[in-house]
Amino acid sequence: MKIADKNTSAYSLVSDALEKAEKYKDYNIFISLDKEGALQKAKIIDEKIKNKEKVGRLAGVPFAIKDNFLSPAGNTTAASKILEPLKSPITATSVKKLEDEGAIVIGRTNLDSFAHGSSTENSYFGPTLNAHDKTRVSGGSSGGSAVAVALDIVPFATGTDTGGSIRQPASFNGVYGFKPTYGTISRYGVVAMASSTDCIGFFAKNPEDIDLLMSITSGQDPKDMTTLPDYYNKDGRENAAVAGAASEPHDDAISESHNATSESLPTAGPHTIGIINDFDTDSLDSDIRAALDSQIDALQKAGHKIVRLDMPTLKYALAVYYIVVPAEIASNLSRHDGIRYGYRSKDARTLDEVYGKSRSEGFMPENKRRIMIGNFVLSSGFYDAYYLKAEQARTLIIKEYEKAFSKCDFILTPVSPNPAFKLGEKTSDPVAMYLEDVMSVPLNLAGLPGLAIPVAKNKDGLSIGLQLVGPRRSDKALLEFAKSIKKEGE
Amino acid sequence: MTKYEITVGIECHVQLATKTKLFSEVDNDARGKDPNTCVSPVDYALPGMLPRLNEQAIRLAIRAGRAMNAEINPYSRFDRKHYYYPDLPKGYQISQFYHPIIGAGHIDLPDGTSVRIEHAHMEEDAGKLNHYDTYSLVDLNRAGTPLIEIVSMPDIHSARQAHDYCKELWRAMTYAGVTIGDLYNGNMRFDVNISLALPGAKELGKRAEIKNLNSFRSVERAIEYEYERQSKLLDKGEPVRQETRGWNDATGKTTFQRSKEEAQDYRYMPEPDIPPIRLSQEFIDEELKNTPLLPKDYRGKFADVLPVDTLEVLLDYPELMRKLGELAGKDNIKRVANWFASVLLAEEKSYEMLSFLPKADYLEELAEMAEKQELSSTGAKEVFLKFFDPQMKGKDAHTIAKELNVLQENDTGALEAIVGQVISDPACAQAVADYKAGSEKVLGFLVGQVMKASRGKANPGTASQILKNKLT
Numbered sequence: 001m002k003i004a005d006k007n008t009s010a011y012s013l014v015s016d017a018l019e020k021a022e023k024y025k026d027y028n029i030f031i032s033l034d035k036e037g038a039l040q041k042a043k044i045i046d047e048k049i050k051n052k053e054k055v056g057r058l059a060g061v062p063f064a065i066k067d068n069f070l071s072p073a074g075n076t077t078a079a080s081k082i083l084e085p086l087k088s089p090i091t092a093t094s095v096k097k098l099e100d101e102g103a104i105v106i107g108r109t110n111l112d113s114f115a116h117g118s119s120t121e122n123s124y125f126g127p128t129l130n131a132h133d134k135t136r137v138s139g140g141s142s143g144g145s146a147v148a149v150a151l152d153i154v155p156f157a158t159g160t161d162t163g164g165s166i167r168q169p170a171s172f173n174g175v176y177g178f179k180p181t182y183g184t185i186s187r188y189g190v191v192a193m194a195s196s197t198d199c200i201g202f203f204a205k206n207p208e209d210i211d212l213l214m215s216i217t218s219g220q221d222p223k224d225m226t227t228l229p230d231y232y233n234k235d236g237r238e239n240a241a242v243a244g245a246a247s248e249p250h251d252d253a254i255s256e257s258h259n260a261t262s263e264s265l266p267t268a269g270p271h272t273i274g275i276i277n278d279f280d281t282d283s284l285d286s287d288i289r290a291a292l293d294s295q296i297d298a299l300q301k302a303g304h305k306i307v308r309l310d311m312p313t314l315k316y317a318l319a320v321y322y323i324v325v326p327a328e329i330a331s332n333l334s335r336h337d338g339i340r341y342g343y344r345s346k347d348a349r350t351l352d353e354v355y356g357k358s359r360s361e362g363f364m365p366e367n368k369r370r371i372m373i374g375n376f377v378l379s380s381g382f383y384d385a386y387y388l389k390a391e392q393a394r395t396l397i398i399k400e401y402e403k404a405f406s407k408c409d410f411i412l413t414p415v416s417p418n419p420a421f422k423l424g425e426k427t428s429d430p431v432a433m434y435l436e437d438v439m440s441v442p443l444n445l446a447g448l449p450g451l452a453i454p455v456a457k458n459k460d461g462l463s464i465g466l467q468l469v470g471p472r473r474s475d476k477a478l479l480e481f482a483k484s485i486k487k488e489g490e
Numbered sequence: 491m492t493k494y495e496i497t498v499g500i501e502c503h504v505q506l507a508t509k510t511k512l513f514s515e516v517d518n519d520a521r522g523k524d525p526n527t528c529v530s531p532v533d534y535a536l537p538g539m540l541p542r543l544n545e546q547a548i549r550l551a552i553r554a555g556r557a558m559n560a561e562i563n564p565y566s567r568f569d570r571k572h573y574y575y576p577d578l579p580k581g582y583q584i585s586q587f588y589h590p591i592i593g594a595g596h597i598d599l600p601d602g603t604s605v606r607i608e609h610a611h612m613e614e615d616a617g618k619l620n621h622y623d624t625y626s627l628v629d630l631n632r633a634g635t636p637l638i639e640i641v642s643m644p645d646i647h648s649a650r651q652a653h654d655y656c657k658e659l660w661r662a663m664t665y666a667g668v669t670i671g672d673l674y675n676g677n678m679r680f681d682v683n684i685s686l687a688l689p690g691a692k693e694l695g696k697r698a699e700i701k702n703l704n705s706f707r708s709v710e711r712a713i714e715y716e717y718e719r720q721s722k723l724l725d726k727g728e729p730v731r732q733e734t735r736g737w738n739d740a741t742g743k744t745t746f747q748r749s750k751e752e753a754q755d756y757r758y759m760p761e762p763d764i765p766p767i768r769l770s771q772e773f774i775d776e777e778l779k780n781t782p783l784l785p786k787d788y789r790g791k792f793a794d795v796l797p798v799d800t801l802e803v804l805l806d807y808p809e810l811m812r813k814l815g816e817l818a819g820k821d822n823i824k825r826v827a828n829w830f831a832s833v834l835l836a837e838e839k840s841y842e843m844l845s846f847l848p849k850a851d852y853l854e855e856l857a858e859m860a861e862k863q864e865l866s867s868t869g870a871k872e873v874f875l876k877f878f879d880p881q882m883k884g885k886d887a888h889t890i891a892k893e894l895n896v897l898q899e900n901d902t903g904a905l906e907a908i909v910g911q912v913i914s915d916p917a918c919a920q921a922v923a924d925y926k927a928g929s930e931k932v933l934g935f936l937v938g939q940v941m942k943a944s945r946g947k948a949n950p951g952t953a954s955q956i957l958k959n960k961l962t
Contacts, residue, residue, distance in 0.1 A: 068538075069538075070536070070537070070538045076537070076538075078537070083537065086537070088536065088538075089531065089536075090531055090536070090538075092538065187538075187540060188538065188539070188540055189538045189539075190538050191537040191538050192537065192538065194762075195762035195763050196762040222542065223540060223542060224540050224763075225540065225541070225542060225543060225763065225764055225765055226540075226762075226763065226765060327759055328759075328762060330757075331570055331572060331581075331582055331757075331759060333581075334572060334574070334580060334581020334582055335535040335537065335579060335580045335581050336537075336581075337574060337576075337581060339576050339579075339628065340534050340535070340579060340628075341534075341536070351576065355574055375757060378572075378757035378758070378759050379755050379757055380755045380756075380757070383757075383758070383759075387759065
């Protein structure tokens with residue numbers, strides 16, 4: 001990642017980025033650009049460099065934020081009509097940490113409204129197009145951020161990953177995309193989708209950059225009680241013993257694994273890599289299978305060991321996900337009632353109409369679908385049958401991963417069963433769309449870190465990505481391993 | 491003669507006296523502040539905001555648990571309770587539905603009965619709506635104020651007992667320092683469930699719930715009214731419907747608000763933004779130790795010093811009890827307690843008077859002066875009342891006594907001079923002669939004369955002694 005110094009200026013880095021953003025306008029990557037603000041900040045950085053003042057580790061680096069990160073610059077729309085007017089008085093912890101290191105936000109990227117979707121087609125502002133094929137989807141929900149990095153507009157962009165929303169668009173557009181261990185980066189100031197699975201993460205062109213971004217943004221935040229004590233910038237092993245003492249996610253099984261000392265934290269290679277047999281099905285695209293096989297060969301050649309894993313519980317992950325996540329969505333979206341901020345229907349006359357019409361007009365169809373499912377599974381008489389049962393199954397999935405990581409250091413899987421699909425191909429069939437998440441959602445349920453690695457292109461020039469998964473809090477080791485894979489491949 | 495047996499259960503919301511709100515860092519005390527001036531982005535539910543649990547609220551909940559003789563659950567958790575109302579910014583209230591922090595307990599009443607507590611849980615208060623002609627405005631100052639909701643078992647069987655339970659609960663919570671306990675400002679609010687059944691009936695009758703009562707008296711009156719209303723229905727053979735009713739203090743009546751069928755489905759779910767609370771025994775013990783003396787402690791402490799009725803009057807004034815607790819020596823406590831009790835029973839606006847209490851040293855000093863007879867009992871009472879006089883505030887007993895000129899003359903030299911004057915006064919010659927002749931009863935007259943000559947400051951006992959010495 002190029003940082004402003006004597007040879008280049010923050011101003012030129014930022015204005016280049018803004019020019020490219022303009023050039024690729026037809027991809028519909030940005031919901032809003034902050035040209036003036038970004039250039040102003042660049043001038044200040046350049047002034048500091050000129051005066052030999054201390055500048056941060058990301059001095060003058062332009063970046064993009066998914067439009068569900070709050071900051072006073074621009075409106076935080078979450079790609080929705082209901083939040084289109086929202087101006088935030090506060091800045092998300094993660095964005096603030098990046099800005100404190102001198103990075104400069106140039107704009108806000110497109111997403112599926114409230115991050116509900118796998119294609120960025122559910123955006124109130126229209127879909128973002130795939131970086132390699134404009135007739136195809138960018139993936140989602142963080143489609144805009146993925147394409148912004150893929151087209152070299154910015155060296156990195158933020159994303160959120162609740163069920164694959166970073167890894168899948170990274171894979172669809174041929175960039176690295178990282179979802180850290182749940183609780184590693186503060187969620188404060190990011191529009192919530194599902195609190196127990198939401199993770200803040202990044203898109204970048206290489207694992208080295210992601211490593212730097214992680215060391216800057218990770219760590220405990222008093223404003224987010226679910227953040228873990230800082231482990232990323234310390235030796236993983238040493239820190240594992242004290243981690244989890246202060247905070248745990250709500251799920252008791254996750255809590256326990258939070259507290260457990262991670263004996264299986266991988267050290268320097270060679271590593272044992274697990275391959276999940278259960279993901280090798282007929283619905284897996286043949287090019288993706290081939291890419292996985294060739295990566296397995298490469299790893300073995302580099303001296304790593306491969307083990308095959310049976311993880312039968314993972315077949316319930318998607319069902320569990322589409323109960324737990326809509327429940328949390330329905331709850332988290334309750335605050336959008338047209339009373340205090342955001343969109344309020346013009347012709348609402350009574351209180352019920354303020355709620356009903358504002359929400360009917362302000363939410364996208366997919367938002368409404370999830371609100372309906374969520375409220376259904378939480379309703380009295382169904383809670384035990386759906387929500388509680390799903391949470392129990394979630395515990396089994398967590399345990400299945402724990403068992404798997406007793407046999408291997410990392411797990412390698414495809415990110416999704418298929419490469420980027422055509423625009424409109426799955427919009428009329430929500431279940432087909434949900435099935436695209438089958439390999440990404442289990443990590444979110446278990447709170448595990450996962451890195452999408454671009455490995456190949458198919459005959460149509462579409463990107464193929466693989467997903468490297470590690471135990472909880474193995475993020476640093478996982479990125480180090482990704483760096484070594486990249487070197488071995490070069 | 492009452493035909494039906496009444497059964498009452500009470501849910502009480504107590505606002506905790508924390509410095510900041512339950513989940514945000516803004517001031518929890520909005521008294522006298524403009525609407526929406528104690529509101530953070532967390533409180534008005536800006537997207538992306540997350541609750542940050544206030545440790546002081548947990549500490550006060552532990553104290554509350556002790557004050558209601560309850561177990562503190564080492565594991566508890568928050569849940570979301572969903573409903574839509576403009577004073578509820580998130581669209582859900584963060585409460586504890588599945589795992590409350592306080593387990594079963596009980597409150598003992600002065601009449602010897604006991605009311606069991608089912609459990610008590612923590613939750614956040616909602617804001618409030620101010621209604622105008624054609625519109626309403628939302629004030630979120632109160633949104634996010636920490637509450638504990640105390641749920642009683644249906645152990646209460648009269649309006650009076652309900653009154654006493656609420657009062658005892660109020661005492662327990664204020665003495666424990668859990669709440670400011672200002673009922674007028676809604677620091678404690680009572681929801682009362684009332685059902686009637688024939689004595690010996692196996693099942694309780696259908697109940698009506700009266701929400702949001704904020705005084706002991708309104709609890710009592712509402713129950714009395716409900717007893718009449720429900721028994722009339724039952725007498726006529728009409729069913730009592732399960733419903734929520736509101737209380738109108740002015741009319742003294744309850745009115746229908748909504749039926750059970752309209753009850754909402756709150757769609758409870760575990761609060762994913764707040765990790766479960768795991769309290770160590772050390773943490774719990776530390777806070778139990780920090781709990782100030784409770785009403786029961788004072789009852790024990792003063793049992794053999796003060797009569798029960800005096801004690802029960804004084805118990806309504808937590809600050810006062812604390813003050814009495816600071817005094818050393820049984821006699822002093824008794825003396826000061828009696829002054830307070832007589833003031834509380836006699837003076838109008840005594841409550842306001844007691845908003846400022848004299849220093850314990852000053853009370854001690856006054857008690858000792860009375861003990862040593864440096865003041866007459868009326869003089870002492872006079873000084874005591876002046877403690878509350880704005881112009882005398884902060885002055886010690888001796889200074890006030892001096893200013894009031896009520897110090898008794900114990901200086902025997904000065905007194906002997908006065909006695910000398912009285913004896914040689916021609917107006918007293920007859921009395922002196924009578925006394926010398928053996929008439930003891932004229933001594934009272936002579937003491938009176940000494941008192942008069944000293945303008946009331948002479949100690950009558952000393953005066954009498956000097957007189958006796960001089961005349962024999």
